[in-house]
Amino acid sequence: MEALICRNLGDPILAENAPLILSCTHPIPQINSPTAVRIRIIATSLNFSIYLQILGKYQEKPPLPFIPGSDHSGTVEAVGHSVTKFEIGDPVCGFAAVGSFAEYLVPKGCDLVAAGALLVSYGTSHMALVHRAQLHAGQLEKGKMTMMFVDNTYKNYLLVSIIFIRSGIYLYKCNMCSGGVGVAAIQIGKILGATIIVVARGEEKVKFLKSLGVDHIVDLTKETCMESVKGFLKKRRLKGVDVLYDPVGGKLTKETLKFLNWGAQILVIGFGSGEVPIIPANIALVKNWTVHGMYCGGYLIHQPHILEDSVKELLSWLAKGLITIKISHTYSLSEANLAFTVLKDRKAIGKVVIVFNEQKEVRSKL
Incomplete structure (x- = not known):
C-alpha cells in the first residue's frame, strides 16, 4: 500500500x-x-x-x-x-x-x-463548547449569544464572544479563523443561536466569512480591533466575557483575559502562536475563574x-x-x-x- x-x-x-x-x-x-x-x-x-x-x-x-x-x-x-x-x-x-x-x-x-x-476541528470545538462550557441551544431563552472573530496580520486569531445566560459574553480566541477550527466554531455557534461578529483582514476572508452567515464583520484594514470591541460592548451594554476559547496562547491571551467576567471559564485548546501563556492564579482566585484543559x-x-x-x-x-x-x-x-x-x-x-x-x-x- x-x-x-x-x-x-x-x-x-x-x-x-x-x-x-x-x-x-x-x-x-x-x-x-x-x-x-x-x-x-x-x-x-x-x-x-x-x-x-x-x-x-x-x-x-x-x-x-x-x-x-x-x-x-x-x-x-x-x-x-x-x-x-x-x-x-x-x-x-x-x-x-x-x-x-x-x-x-x-x-x-x-x-x-x-x-x-x-473529527479533530469540529470534535474539539463541540466538546469544548457543549461538554466543557455547557452551551446548549435550549438554554438560549435565558440569554442571547454574540460571537466575534479576529484575524491578525501575521497569524490568524479568532476572538469569539457569545452572550449566554448571564449578561456577559463568551469570547473565543482561535488560530486560523478561516481554517478548520475557526469555521467549526462559527458553525457550531450558529447552531446554538449565536449572533456572530468577525474581525478579519482583507476582502477575501471577509467575503468567505459572510458566506458562513456571520452577522457583522470588522475589517482590520479599516478600523482597530480594540476600539470595535469596546464600542460593541458599550452599544450592547455588556459587562464582559463569560468563556474564553483559546487555541492560540501567547500575548493575545493576556489581552483577552481583561475581558473576562467574574466566574468566567477559560478553555485552553492549544498554542498556535508557539508561546504558552501564563494565566495569573491570583486573578483566577479573586475572579473565581475556572480553567479547563481541552485535548480531544x-x-x-x-x-x-x-x-x-x-x-x-x-x-x-x-x-x-x-x-x-x-x-x-x-x-x-x-x-x-x-x-x-x-x-x-x-x-x-x-x-x-x-x-x-x-x-x-x-x-x-x-
Missing part, C-alpha cells in the same frame, strides 16, 4: 533532506486482533498539530519512523471475528490519537471526503463515550446540512509537501485534505 512515512523530524515542506518519504510498498496492516478493523482510506485531513508533530514540537512524540495523520474517512476493508458494529464496505470516519483509534459510521447523505475532515485525543483514552456522543451529534448535523465542511485545498499523497506549505503559510480557507486515488461510491446503512 501507499504510505507517507516520517523518517526523521523536520519541516515537511522541504525538498532536500525531507523528513517525509512516500512508500508504495508499505506492508498492509493485518487483522491481528478479534476486535480489529482495517480501513481503506479515502481522505485524510491535515491539521496544524500534524505539522508540529513532524517538526517534533507537538506534545505527542511517536517513535521514528511513523505514519503521520489523525482524522480520516474510508470504507471498512476487513474486520476481526468479534466485531459486530461494522461490516465490510461500511463508510466510516475516525481519527487516531496517542496510539488509539476510533471509527464511526457515516450517515447516509454525507460526503465521505468531507467526513474525513470532521485525551477523551479517546479516558472518556470515549463522551467523544462518541459528540461525534454522533456532529455527524447528525452534517447529514442534515446544519454544518458544512469547507474544503479549501485537496492534494494527492505525493503532493503532501504542497499541502503542508498551504497549512504553514495560513493560505487555507477551510480544510486541507489528502484524497486517495481509489474512490468508490458507497452506501450508508444508517
